[in-house]
Amino acid sequence: MNVLVVYAHPEPRSLNGSLKDFTVKRLQDNGHAVQVSDLYAMDWKASLDAADCTDWQPGARFNPSLASKHAYANGSQSEDIAREQDKLRWADALILQFPLWWFSMPAIMKGWVERVYAYGFGYGVGEHSDARWGDRYGEGMLAGKRAMLVVTTGGWEPHYGPRGINGPIDDLLFPIQHGTLYYPGFDVLPPFVAYRTDRIDDAQFLEIRDRLGQRLDDLWKTAPIPFRPQNAGAYSIPDCTLLPDIAPGISGFAAHIASEEPERAATADIAAPAMQYA
Ligand code: FAD
Numbered sequence: 001m002n003v004l005v006v007y008a009h010p011e012p013r014s015l016n017g018s019l020k021d022f023t024v025k026r027l028q029d030n031g032h033a034v035q036v037s038d039l040y041a042m043d044w045k046a047s048l049d050a051a052d053c054t055d056w057q058p059g060a061r062f063n064p065s066l067a068s069k070h071a072y073a074n075g076s077q078s079e080d081i082a083r084e085q086d087k088l089r090w091a092d093a094l095i096l097q098f099p100l101w102w103f104s105m106p107a108i109m110k111g112w113v114e115r116v117y118a119y120g121f122g123y124g125v126g127e128h129s130d131a132r133w134g135d136r137y138g139e140g141m142l143a144g145k146r147a148m149l150v151v152t153t154g155g156w157e158p159h160y161g162p163r164g165i166n167g168p169i170d171d172l173l174f175p176i177q178h179g180t181l182y183y184p185g186f187d188v189l190p191p192f193v194a195y196r197t198d199r200i201d202d203a204q205f206l207e208i209r210d211r212l213g214q215r216l217d218d219l220w221k222t223a224p225i226p227f228r229p230q231n232a233g234a235y236s237i238p239d240c241t242l243l244p245d246i247a248p249g250i251s252g253f254a255a256h257i258a259s260e261e262p263e264r265a266a267t268a269d270i271a272a273p274a275m276q277y278a
Pocket residue numbers: 009013014015016017018098099100101102103104152153154155156197198199200201202205
């Protein structure tokens with residue numbers, strides 16, 4: 001299988017650098033082909049602007065979505081964007097690895113998403129009508145591929161627990177996992193999170209590395225988070241709201257995960273992934 005690792009840390013000798021090197025070796029040892037987009041090493045341009053569209057006329061009003069649509073359709077995207085899209089087409093699985101910075105991904109990685117997910121590639125795909133609202137949330141250009149976050153935090157695990165001060169980690173990562181990965185079609189695996197990493201000793205490093213190694217070994221076995229597909233009957237179209245009989249009484253992020261629904265959780269096939277995700 002082909003694995004793309006998109007990685008954001010400015011220091012190769014960091015914990016994240018070590019874990020990235022470990023990931024590449026482990027995957028290769030398991031027989032997979034690996035490409036790495038090391039965003040700091042590539043000096044990745046993080047800001048989306050008119051320069052991303054090589055035939056943009058100076059002085060013309062810049063509309064980010066329409067410019068992206070035009071450039072993607074006409075082959076006038078900036079070369080760095082097209083190259084990352086090719087890597088995504090090549091990949092069977094995507095790993096996004098980063099330290100949690102201000103409760104999200106580092107800005108350079110956000111900029112990778114904003115620029116690489118062009119209109120017609122990451123969004124704006126498929127029919128938009130009263131019957132369908134595009135190929136997204138379970139469908140899309142990246143459907144059939146797997147994705148997983150590898151995240152390190154400074155905060156302790158309980159800080160990210162169900163009643164922790166930072167908010168539950170699954171909620172914090174929801175915009176990335178559901179909004180950025182599930183949206184264009186990825187099957188999203190539960191995240192690998194290493195907590196309280198700012199000062200660790202060798203034993204703790206080995207423990208983190210071993211846990212990560214297991215997750216990499218299981219990359220094709222682990223059940224994805226059971227996010228609800230948009231176009232499979234759970235949502236009314238075109239307002240994209242859950243139907244009244246789906247997850248009654250549940251709102252917010254949890255309503256979009258099938259296993260969070262009490263009556264469905266009673267069935268064995270749907271309950272299993274939920275337990276892994278929790
Ligand atoms: P490093 O600092 O490189 O290393 C951490 C520890 O690992 C050190 O003890 C180091 O000695 C050890 N180590 C590294 N490599 C090895 C190795 N090969 N073998 C053995 N030990 C090793 N945290 C949060 O929880 N929430 C936030 O919102 C948040 N926001 C942040 C915002 C910013 C701008 C910054 C700078 C930090 C933030 N943090 C936050 C903390 C951040 O998540 C952690 O500092 C980060 O995850 C640690 O990863 P690192 O790769 O930078 O670690």
